[in-house]
Amino acid sequence: MRDVRRDPAFLDDDPILEYLNNFGSALVAAYPGARGETGADFYFFAMRDPMLNAFALPGGFIAAHTGLLLAAQNESELASVMSHEIGHVTQRHIARMIGQQKQDALMPLAALILAALASKAGPDAAVGVMMGGQGLQIQRQLNFSRDAEREADRVGFQIMGSGGYDTSGMVGFFQRLQTATKVYSDLTPPWLMSHPLTSERIADIQARIRETPFRQRVDGLEFHLVRARARVLQDVSTQGLIDATKVFEFQLTNQSRQQQAAAQYGLALVALKRGELTKAGDLLAKARATMKPAAGAVFSTGQSTSDAASMFASMSLEIKLAPGQPASMAPLTVKEAEQAYQQFPLSRGIARQYAKALIASGQLDKAAVFLREQVRLYREEPKLYELLAQTYAAQGKLSLQHIALAESYVLSGAVPAAVDQLTIARKAPDASFYDLATIDARERELQERVKEEKKENKER
Template identity: 75%
Template sequence: MRDIKRDHDFLDDDPILEYLNEFGSGLVASYPGARGETNADYYFFAVRDPMLNAFALPGGFIAVHSALLLAAQSESELASVMSHEIGHVAQRHIARMLGQQKQDALIPLAAMILAALASKGGSDAAIGVFMGGQGLQIQRQLNFSRDAEREADRIGFQIMGAGGYDTSGMVAFFGRMQAASRVYSDLMPAYLRSHPLTSERISDIQARIREIPYRQRVDSLEFHLVRARARVLQDESTQGRVEAAAFFDAQLTQQSRQQQAGAQYGLAYLALKKGDLAKAQGWLEKARGTMRPAEGAVFSTGQASSDGAAMFASMALEIKLAAGQPASVKQLALKEAEQAHLRYPLSRGIARQYADAMIVNGKLDDAARFLRDQAQLYREEPKLHELLAKTYAAQGKIALQHLALAESYALSGGMLAALDQLTIARKASDASFYDMAVIDARERELQARRREEMKEAKK
């Protein structure tokens, strides 16, 4: 996961990550057996890739390709894929499969995952991996047995139902996958290569659907907003942005207010990426005004209707904190960020935006205190230490700056870079006796961890 997070195609976008983890955590919480016998802590994330795919790693790491996120026509369809992957983790299919292989089988498996991330789904390099002898071996390792797939379908179906989603979404999405396989011909979608569909499996799901009453599920507004962000981030080339803008323009003509708000939000994000801040603000205000659910509106499952307020607030802060904004706008951003953090205290993205707003407004002591408190609460979050290093740099605290950078690199898996930062911190002229003691202790810890990693790599 550290290697994946460092990859360019890991979608390190706070609103997308927060949505997927809130969405996935809701599925896990709805089904008592979802954590399995290992009581797995799940982490859901997105990968930029044009192939329709999703995959799970041992330990509860579940990835959704950006193309699959865009292909899902409803949250129920997205839930069908994520619930299926949760089913694999809950039943330990991946770990059991790897346990039957020789220990060195982990090496080509890890290499394949990283190569797939780096090379994009349809590239010659990726095809070459699967065409080679080693690729065939890896493919056999990744293809779950028919029994495992059927079991994941069963668990996934139960998770969807428990979460209040329309279970027919599983058949709808799998049916679209089969249709896509006929279009792709020999270049079958990656999801079908690693999750082979059979008519028997689809028939089994249809039979299960007939046994339960129909339950309508209204999609949250966040679903449409997140898909708009994913579409912009899917292809950030000039042509990609032109195609995204054309898609949003067409989406504006839809009768659904959720679709319209999603398109307006997407156009705001495109304008922000292009540096047109006034246009970005204009589209954001239109998106906010388009979708205003009736007070007290509820889903059929009893869940309160969503208004996307947290994502709108985050986008407003992105625009106000962007380079080129005047000081008056950045001061307004600080007030809005403080209010947003109080309203959405669990949003990690908004918490960091609040810290960034304090930094750009020169509230460095306040920012340092806030970030130190946050780092104590969220010890595994490297971005907090990056912001802390930025704060210390602005204060001229060189030793503390490099200590914070060392923590950020260590949490990201860059042990050598972290040790280098500790060396720089030790040489800083403002390093106190206490700082030197912290540097020495942290250096011993990181060197010991690096030795352990080297030992594991040799096995």
């Protein structure tokens, strides 16, 4: 996961990360056995990749490609994929696969011994035995992979049903997947595929749907706004922004207010990426107005109560904190950020935007107090330590700046760089006796970790 975070394809976007983790956590909470026997803590994230895919890593880390977010037409389809990946973690498929691979590792050795014995009958017999042993090993791995996918489908079906989603969304997504991979699947024999045939998976889920009552699910606006963000952030090149603009302009012709608001929101993000800040603010205001209910309006039963207020607030702050805004706006931005933080105290992105607003306005003491409180509550966020280091640097507190940077590097997996930062902090002229004691204790701990990592790398 440390390698993933350093990958340029890792989509480190707060609104998307918050949506995926709220969405995924709700699915996990709805299904009592979702955490499995290991009691896994789940973390959901996105990768910049147009391929229609998602994957799970050991420990409950689940990724969704931006191509998947754009392909899913509703939240039930997205829930079907996320639930499937949760199923892989719940059933410990990765750990079981590693266990089987260790057992299968003996097959080539056994084949080698048998080939040596068969060589008496001729070289062709020896080659045949060797190839047969390798083929058996590969086939066992493929069989395990297909069985794991079927099991994840069944567990995922139960999870998304428990979460209140329309289970037919799994069929809809499989059909879209079948269309996207038609050429590949048509050319590959079923016994050489790592996944079951998509048609087989569709038939299995359709049989299960017939035994469950129909459940309609109305999507929240956040889903559409997240898809708009994913479309823009998947490719922020000049051509990528042009292509996204064309999609959003066509989307404006849709009769759905959610689709229109999402298109305006997406166009606002495109304008922000181009540095057109006034235009971005105007388009965001239009998106908010589009979703504002008319006087006396009554929503039908099942209408989503979500108004995506936190995403609109975050986007507004994103525009006001962008480079190029006049310094005179800083006090108003702080006020808006403080109100947003009070309204959405659980939003980690808005909390960091509030800290950035304080730093930009020169309220460094207040920013330092707020950030120190935040790092006590959320110890695993490297961005908080980066902001704290930025605050200390502006205050001229060099020792504390490098100590904070060291913690940021540790959380990002760059332990040797963290040790270097502690060395710089020790040499800082303003290092107090307490700072030096903290540096010494932390440095010893990190040096032990560096030794362990080197030992693990050698063993690999």
